[in-house]
Amino acid sequence: MTKKKRSVKEKTPADDLDRILAGLQAPEETIRAKAVSQICPCRMGWEGYQQAMEVVAALQKDPSPLVRGAARHVVLESFQMVSSGLPTSPRTQHNEMAARKRRFRWGDNDR
Numbered sequence: 001m002t003k004k005k006r007s008v009k010e011k012t013p014a015d016d017l018d019r020i021l022a023g024l025q026a027p028e029e030t031i032r033a034k035a036v037s038q039i040c041p042c043r044m045g046w047e048g049y050q051q052a053m054e055v056v057a058a059l060q061k062d063p064s065p066l067v068r069g070a071a072r073h074v075v076l077e078s079f080q081m082v083s084s085g086l087p088t089s090p091r092t093q094h095n096e097m098a099a100r101k102r103r104f105r106w107g108d109n110d111r
Contacts, residue, residue, distance in 0.1 A: 017048050024055055029064035036070040041078045049078060 023035030041049040059071040
């Protein structure tokens with residue numbers, strides 16, 4: 001007796017994106033928050049994130065603090081990925097600018 005293998009339809013990123021976008025419209029805040037976190041570019045990739053970017057931006061003003069937090073996290077994560085390790089906080093930018101000024105003014109001590 002041989003067993004038949006079931007053919008399983010593989011999900012495409014477009015199918016996933018449609019499912020996630022539907023989850024963003026859910027009335028339950030936990031479902032919306034989970035859907036937002038799945039849009040993160042480190043999980044979905046840049047193409048999917050860019051398609052849903054406007055929705056994520058709007059969800060930063062969601063009535064639920066859980067959804068707002070998840071949306072802000074996704075936006076910050078994408079910003080950090082785009083910045084490629086460049087300083088993103090004002091304090092870090094200030095410190096690097098001051099160090100650069102000192103090097104130009106007084107010369108590099110490592111020469």
